[in-house]
Amino acid sequence: MSTLLILAPVGFPLLAAGGCAVFGWNRVTAWLGAAAAAGLLAAAIGLAVTGPGAALWGLLRADALSAYMLIVIGVVALLAMSASPAYLAAELAAGHTWPRAMRRYGVLTQAFVAAMALAVLSSSLGMLWVAVEATTIVTAFLVGHRHTREATEAAWKYVVICSVGIALALLGIVLVHYAAAHVGVASLDWTTLSQHAGRLDPGVMRIAVVLLVLGFGTKAGLAPLHAWLPDAHSQAPAPVSALMSGVLLSVAFYAILRVKVIADAALGTGFTRLLLVIVALASLVVTALLLLAQRDYKRLLAYSSIEHMGLIALGTAIGGTLALAAVLLHILGHGLGKSVLFLSAGHLHQAVGSSRIHAVRGLAARAPLLAGAFALGLLALLGLPPFSLFASELGIARAGFSAGLGWVIAPAFVLVLVIAAALGRHARDMLLGPASPAGAIPMPRSVAAALIAGLAACAVLGVTAGPLNTLLRTAAAIAGALP
Amino acid sequence: MTETMFTLPPSLYVPLLDLACGAFLLTGMMVLWRRDLAAIVRLFALQGIALAALIVVLGVYEQDVELVAVGLGVGALRAGLLPYLMRRALIAGGAGREVRPVVNVATSLLVAAVLAMLAYAVAQPLIRLSPTPATQAVPIALTVLLVGFFVLVTRRRALSQVVGFLLMDNAITMTAFLTTSGVPLVVELGISMDVLLAVLVFQVLTTRMRAAFGGTDLDELRELHD
Amino acid sequence: MNLVGTLFCTALAICALSALAGLATPTRLRLPLAGLGTAGAGALGTAAGLAALLGESWSAWLPELLPLAGVRLAIDPLAGLFLAVTGVVALCAAIYGIGYSRDGLDGRVVQAAAPLFVAAMLLVPAAASVSTFLVAWELMAITSLLLVVADHRHRSAVGEAGLWYGVMTHLGFVAILAGLLAFAAGAGGESFDQLRQAELSPALRGTVFLATVVGFASKAGIVPLHVWLPRAHPEAPSQISALMSAAMVNMGVYGIVRVGLDLLHGGPVWWWMVVLIAGAISALYGILQAAVSADLKRLLGHSTTENMGLVLIGVGAAGLFAAWGNAVLAALALTAALLHVVNHAGFKTLLFLAAGSVQRATGTRDLDQLGGLRTRMPYTTGLFAVGALCASALPPGNAFVSEWLLLQSLIHALPTSGVVGAVTMPLAVGVIALSAGLAVATFVKAFGIGFLAKPRGPEAARAAESPPAMLGGMALAACCCLVLALAPTAILPVLSHAVAVALPGPGAVTGEVSLHLAGISSVISPLLIAVALGVAVAGTLALTRVVATRRVRRAARLWDCGGGPMSARMEYTATSFAEPLQRVFDNVLAPESDVDVTPVKESAYLVESVRFRAKVPDRIERRLYEPVLSVLTFVGRGARHLATGSVHRYLAYGFWALTGALIMLAVFQ
Amino acid sequence: MGAVLQVVLVAVGSPLLVGMMRQVRARLEGRAGAGIGQPWRDLRKLVRKEPIAPDGTGWVFRAAPLLLAGTVLVVAAVVPLVSTTSPLDEVADLFAVVALLALGSVALALGALDTSTAFGGMGASREMIVLALVEPTILLSVFALSVRVGTTNLGTIVTSAVADPLAVISPASLLAAAALAIVTIAETGRIPVDNPSTHLELTMIHEAMVLEYAGPDLALIEWASAMRLSVLLGLLTSLFAPWGIATGNAGLLALLLAAVVVIAKVALLGALLAAGEVFMAKLRLFRIPELLAGSFLMALLAVAASFFLA
Structure with a gap:
């Protein structure tokens, strides 16, 4: 049972991918992705309920943290995949895509989801690396889906920068392996490593941690190797952007969470904390600077992802159960909010034909539902109640002040304020004002349902986490465990 | 089974190791120097051979058949398949030259010297942990890693960037073998697969780039900006 | 759950239901359902607040809500006071809103956000932990932001106002967050009970106080964080303006009192000097801007800054007196401040609602275009007059009573307060006096120019009286004002319970008809003043009736200097009314004027047209x-x-x- | 008892005071003058005229004179002129008195605005500015006077001045007296702030406001203005020269004596004021703030003196 549950999150998407590969993209297979995501979610919930387990000779292992990440993947994938059929239909109608590309889209998105599921289920650092690199390769073609100059450019930058980053992480893994081998543990398995983490050589581990944080940080969209993100997210098809921004970044960050457990045991909490604080503040500064005079709403959303990964890194730097629970909640909240925003931005882009901010005026009067989703999504991302990002940011801030990191939290929140002001200004320009003569923007029911469901879930989570509370605490305990 | 292996005496092992490492470093540095893309690909292939030789020497010294086999596999991939793929891309696009790198060749070489010093300084803790002839060569791997990164930052042609990336990858593989005789096999396989796929992706993208931009000068890729 | 709890929770539940009604019911049902629901919630909130003021307290701990933190609520008399004020304002505004929203504001967003806004404002004083407080605070901010931008399709200034408001309120939030979380970290727990028992270093206490004061001051519209207020309050729909200006700004005062006096148990002299000076500057700056403003609602917004400044003078004085060990005077100053909060809530609700009626009837808020509403909107005019009287702090208005109390506390502090006090108190009195004088001028302008005389523009000439719901809401607010004005003794004893939360001790003001102060022999009876005034006016009327033999009034032309009938263009406008003041204070206000002379083509000396533009920019904003x-x-x-x-x-x-x-x-x- | 006497005294005496001041002025300017009783004769004439309702005016216009007179009457009843005890002791607060007088000004200003003429607006605007600028001086003077007594109740302040006559010549008291004197001039519309006998639009304040009033309305306003003048002068004398005022439960004789004394004091002060006006020109409107700022400074110094020199 446990084995099946662990295999299912990887298996369902792969089956769906196979389905798409065999039958092409049609009215039935278009919904395979959503079905697979639902299956994944169900399996993830099952894993969360049944507790830890392992499969495939210990290559895959699920604990509360993996289960939680699987839930995040499942939820966001469900949202993104339910909006996919309508999105692709509109693209097809506009001549931006063609049947072969749609089939490829179907296969690749599912492979993408499978790779992410594999990443959070893998029991070792090496497997995790392989899975994360696999996501890069798969998504490269999704980013370049439209075959335009911009799409190709974005894909190239994405692959080059992420490959470099991930290569640095690989070197870090090699060094961890070296340090581990030296104390007689020739393995990259999480549990084994963390059991022996206290004895790992600090000199080697320091270099390794720097490389791992930089490397996985690249894929997680953290500064300084963040620059691929706005390009890739603005060029990918909206559902893919939602998946990339909503979960891919977090999955990459999941690696840092795992690494931190080992690093803290080997080096004490100070080193990783300092490193993550620097990276987090740098990300926030970059976001604040580039959002001030932003001209493109998709890039705006992408930079906002950098901001949130910065906040997540900040929370991780603080450490402790409260901060890590907040980080995990933030990951889910951000996934929901950001996918809603990318889906609505994609819809908007299809309707307006431009992703320039000044091309959109008076949206609230023109398309209330779309504008409402966009506005509420932005409010959620600005960390306002009732959305769950408020609770998580508050948790991070509380934990930060309790840990004596008030001097970091305060400037971070000032930067968040600048970001909020910039986002507010752009949102004002786009949403408010008299209706433009261009007329209403119709919205397919499936997209509307996805948007509303995402926002509602985010809001409900902000009011009460309900049964997720225990899972959050257990997962946070795993991520913050000290031997 | 082990007794049937040919044993390598330390007097021979260390010079051989150093030779392979030296070749590895030299080819890496030469990439910075040469402008002809075809030559760069050749240099990369040579480096692949040096890497394979290094692994084989290690394997023979440690009397590990598996390691020797891995070494041969690595050689096949990095000196055979990958250069082949690149050469095909090169032929498809017509041979080209790295006309005007972002940082010129002379400066690049000086930077490489500085990077070598840095790599040496950084690698000290690694050597200190277990001072063997193999680990003492780790600074070379790190130098090549940094040089590879530098190539990525300063070279304008798509192919040069691919080579830069692969230099980094070679350096990492070398580090892995120098320090612990490689990561677990499953992982090693996965890594090789990924590298291969990455190169294929690069190749596809290069083709598309050529179609869209009429060339592979990465400076043309400036449409997405703030 | 006791009475307070039941009432409070019911109020919140009704707010939620009203929001749902606003979101889900068809347009025709939406207004009455959401409006009456909000009004009911306001009434229940008032009842809960009054019950709490009378001594019944309530607390609750809901760990399941708000992930990672839990919600902790507690209502004590201090919270009860602000609940009651918010409740009454919500009641008046909601009833008014039923009539007011009919024109274009019956959208789902507005009707659903308004009850939630009220709920958030009820939650803020009831919050008893840092997280709960912050979540309530932000809920209040976001719901009000949605309401501020409700009218964005018609005026581009709305979006601008919303942006200013959003950013400034977020700035305040960050300051409060930093302050309270540093406090909680120092105290080792985040419930208010733990904060009360915390022992922090003076430096941390100072930081906490300063950070929170910055945040709360931005909500209260205190200079120099006031810039959002004169934009957002006027641009919001009028019942929302009333809610914001009469209820929401109070939360800033509540925060300072709660954190500074209750949780931190007061502090050194410099804390309260900061508060007092900020209050004094706001009072003066606010009323000066109001005095020269020609936009009716903007004028009211500036006046809010002034009144919050006066309140902060009181709060700062209370803190100072407490720091000097004069508990009796401290209680008096705080009583005066809190009474002024209540009074301000009363008349500002009334004034904003009346201004909304004018805007709805004429489509403009520009005093230079108004006038002549006395005959066209008699009830609104009368109600506005009541509000204006109260706002100008003249007897028999309600603000007179609180300003009197405030002045008493400041004046009688002198003998005990040392050199700092000897320097501060006279200046504070001067500031209060000047702002009171300017307030008189301001409201004479607002009422005299806006409602009396003849219409200055075609819109004002077409005005018609508001529907009954709007009048009802305003009348209710006016009744509250009158009760507060004539019988402040009715609420002063319960007010002292709220004061005792922050400054433990006996009540500072006693008396049934007249106000007797503890430790000071000054005494006043607002009711008696009103009665005496009534008798005197009646007597005079009787006298003229007796003496003057000819009773019938003859209609006559106005004195036009023989130049033909007067036209509306010859009337004094609000701008011209304020011009001398602007001249007197031109160093502070720095007005800008701009003259464009277009000469005739043929000759540079012959003028074809002259265009004159004058503007009084907000200097703080500019600098x-x-x-x-x-x-x-x-x-x-x-x-x-x-x-x-x-x-x-x-x-x-x-x-x-x-x-x-x-x-x-x-x-x- | 005392209160009734005061009200009667003020109501009957104020036109006479005005007449007396005009007579003093006339004599000093070398004219014969109309006699002390002239204001009363004017009032009688006005009362007999037909009331007028100018075009477009309404209840505010009509109520303003009544309210003006009402406020002055209340003030006349509570300020200590003849006696320091008042049945309306809860109203006899300095702040309340000041506010009541301000209420009267506001009523008149609103009445002026209601006429919709430029004159009315102009007068109201100027009146309000003077009022706003006068307010700080008054309250600070009150502050200075009440510090030593510990209350703002007028009766108590005056009683304590009677008990301690030397306190009156303290620096604080003198400065406060000077400040209040200027304020009184401003509040009652005398030279150099306003000229009660001008009708030049560039200069007038009070007269501009009452331009549309006629008949009984005008009579009421003139009467109230006169009462305002005498009440303020009386208050000034009671505060700074309280000799002879009846304190406590004084008998009828004492009250009558006090009435005679107060009439004498007010008449003297009025004569001084009138004499001063002869030798002074009216200030430009925009120089008035300077005068009032000066008085504010004096009041502030009075407060400071009462603290630092106490």
């Missing part, structure tokens, strides 16, 4: 905010060079970061 904004814009433009599109540059970031990190590692091994 403080505009430079920051232009720097930010400049930085934002410059920062685009970070993302030029060059993949080499992007990789170089990583390369330098890596080499930098490696160098660091090599250096600090």
Whole structure:
């Protein structure tokens, strides 16, 4: 049972991918992705309920943290995949895509989801690396889906920068392996490593941690190797952007969470904390600077992802159960909010034909539902109640002040304020004002349902986490465990 | 089974190791120097051979058949398949030259010297942990890693960037073998697969780039900006 | 759950239901359902607040809500006071809103957000932990933001106002967050009970106080954080303006009292000097801006800044007296401040609602275009007059009573307060006096120009009286004002319970008809003043009736200097009314004028037309905010060079970061 | 008892005071003058005229004179002129008195605005500015006077001045007296702030406001203005020269004596004021703030003196 549950999150998407590969993209297979995501979610919930387990000779292992990440993947994938059929239909109608590309889209998105599921289920650092690199390769073609100059450019930058980053992480893994081998543990398995983490050589581990944080940080969209993100997210098809921004970044960050457990045991909490604080503040500064005079709403959303990964890194730097629970909640909240925003931005882009901010005026009067989703999504991302990002940011801030990191939290929140002001200004320009003569923007029911469901879930989570509370605490305990 | 292996005496092992490492470093540095893309690909292939030789020497010294086999596999991939793929891309696009790198060749070489010093300084803790002839060569791997990164930052042609990336990858593989005789096999396989796929992706993208931009000068890729 | 709890929870539940009704019911049902629901919630909130003021307290702990923190509620008399005020304002505004929203404001967002806004404002004083407080605070901010931008389709200023409001309120939130979380971290727990028992270092206490004061002051519209207020309050729909200006700004005062006096148990002299000086500057600056403003609702917004400034003078004085050990005077000053909060809530509700009626009837808020509403909107005119009387702090208005109490506390502090007090108190009295004088001028202008005389524009000439629901809401507010004005003794004893939460001790004001102060022999009876005034006026009327033999009034032409009938263009406007004042204070206000002379083509000496534009800009905005904004814009433009599109540059970031990190590692091994 | 006497005294005496002041002025200017009783004769004439309702005016216009007179009457009843005890002791607060007088000004200003003429607006605007600028001086003077007594109740302040006559010549008291004197001039519309006998639009304040009033309305306003003048002068004398005022439960004789004394004091002060006006020109409107700022400074110094020199 446990084995099946662990295999299912990887298996369902792969089956769906196979389905798409065999039958092409049609009215039935278009919904395979959503079905697979639902299956994944169900399996993830099952894993969360049944507790830890392992499969495939210990290559895959699920604990509360993996289960939680699987839930995040499942939820966001469900949202993104339910909006996919309508999105692709509109693209097809506009001549931006063609049947072969749609089939490829179907296969690749599912492979993408499978790779992410594999990443959070893998029991070792090496497997995790392989899975994360696999996501890069798969998504490269999704980013370049439209075959335009911009799409190709974005894909190239994405692959080059992420490959470099991930290569640095690989070197870090090699060094961890070296340090581990030296104390007689020739393995990259999480549990084994963390059991022996206290004895790992600090000199080697320091270099390794720097490389791992930089490397996985690249894929997680953290500064300084963040620059691929706005390009890739603005060029990918909206559902893919939602998946990339909503979960891919977090999955990459999941690696840092795992690494931190080992690093803290080997080096004490100070080193990783300092490193993550620097990276987090740098990300926030970059976001604040580039959002001030932003001209493109998709890039705006992408930079906002950098901001949130910065906040997540900040929370991780603080450490402790409260901060890590907040980080995990933030990951889910951000996934929901950001996918809603990318889906609505994609819809908007299809309707307006431009992703320039000044091309959109008076949206609230023109398309209330779309504008409402966009506005509420932005409010959620600005960390306002009732959305769950408020609770998580508050948790991070509380934990930060309790840990004596008030001097970091305060400037971070000032930067968040600048970001909020910039986002507010752009949102004002786009949403408010008299209706433009261009007329209403119709919205397919499936997209509307996805948007509303995402926002509602985010809001409900902000009011009460309900049964997720225990899972959050257990997962946070795993991520913050000290031997 | 082990007794049937040919044993390598330390007097021979260390010079051989150093030779392979030296070749590895030299080819890496030469990439910075040469402008002809075809030559760069050749240099990369040579480096692949040096890497394979290094692994084989290690394997023979440690009397590990598996390691020797891995070494041969690595050689096949990095000196055979990958250069082949690149050469095909090169032929498809017509041979080209790295006309005007972002940082010129002379400066690049000086930077490489500085990077070598840095790599040496950084690698000290690694050597200190277990001072063997193999680990003492780790600074070379790190130098090549940094040089590879530098190539990525300063070279304008798509192919040069691919080579830069692969230099980094070679350096990492070398580090892995120098320090612990490689990561677990499953992982090693996965890594090789990924590298291969990455190169294929690069190749596809290069083709598309050529179609869209009429060339592979990465400076043309400036449409997405703030 | 006791009475307070039941009432409070029912009020919240009704708010939620009203929001649901606003969201889900068809347009025709939406207004009455959501409006009556909100009104009911307001009434229940008032009842809960009054019950709490009378001594019944309630608390609750709901760990399941708000992930990672839980919700902790507690209602004590201090919270009860603010609940009651919010409740009454909500009641009046909601009833008014049923009539007011019919024209274009019956959308789902407005009707659903308004009850939630009320609920959030009820939650803020009831919050008893840092997280709960912050969540309630932000809920209040976001719901009000949605309401401020409700009218964005018609006026571009609305979006601008919303942006200013959003950013400034977020700034305040960050300050409060930092202050309270530092407090909680120092105290080792985040419930208010734990904070009360915390023992912190003086430096941390000072930081906490300063940070929270900045945040709360921004909500209260205190200079120099006031810039959002005169934009957002006027641009919001009028019942929302009333809610914001009469209820929401109070939360800033509540925060300062709760944190500074209750949780931190008061502090050194410099804390309260900061509060007092900020209050004094706001009072003066606010009323000066109001005095020269020609926009009716903007004028009221500036007046809110003034009144909050007066309240902060009281709060600051209370803190000072407490720091000097004069508990009796401290209680008196705080009583005066809180009474002024209540009074201000009363008349500002009334004034904003009446201004809304004018805007609805005429489509303009520009006093220079108004006038002559006395005959067209008699009830609104009368109600506005009541509000204006109260706001100008003249007897028999309600603000007179609270300002009297405030002045008493300041004047009688002198003998005991040392040199600092000897310097501060006279200046504070001078500030209060000048702002009171200017308030008189301001409201004479607002009422005299806006409602009396003849219409100055075609819109004002077409005005018609508001529907009954609106009049009802206003009348209710006016009744509250009158009760407060004539019988402040009815609420002063219960007010002392609220004061005792912050400054334990006996009540400072006693008496049934007249106000007797503890330790001071001054005494006053607002009711008696009103009665005496009534008798005197009646007597005079009787006298004229007796003496004057000819009773029938003859209609006559106005004195036009023989130049033909007067036209509306000859009337004094609000701008001209305020012009002398503007001249007197031109060093402070720095008015700008701009004359364009267009000469005739043939000769440069013959003038074809002259265009004159005068404007009184907000100087603080110009000197403080505009430079920051232009720097930010400049930085934002410059920062685009970070993302030029060059993949080499992007990789170089990583390369330098890596080499930098490696160098660091090599250096600090 | 005392209160009734005061009200009667003020109501009957004020036009006479005005007449007396005009007579003093006339004599000093070398004219014969109309006699002390002239204001009363004017009032009688006005009362007999037909009331007028100018075009477009309404209840505010009609109520303003009544309210003006009402406020002055209340003030006349509570300020200590003849006696320090008042049945309306809860109203006899300095702040309340000041506010009541301000209420009267406001009523008149609103009445003026209601006429919709430019004159009315102009007068109201100027009146309000003077009022706003006068307010700080008054309250600070009150502050200075009440510090030593510990209350703002007028009766108590005056009683304590009677008990301690030397306190009156303290620096604080003198400065406060000077400040209040200027304020009184401003509040009652005398030279150099306003000229009660001008009808030049560039200069007038009070007269501009009452331009549309006629008949009984005008009579009421003139009467109230006169009462305002005498009440303020009386208050000034009671505060700074309280000799002879009846304190406590004084008998009828004492009250009558006190009435005679107060009439004498007010008449003297009025004569001084009138004499001063002869030798002074009216200030430009925009120089008035300077005068009032000066008085504010004096009041502030009075407060400071009462603390630092106490």
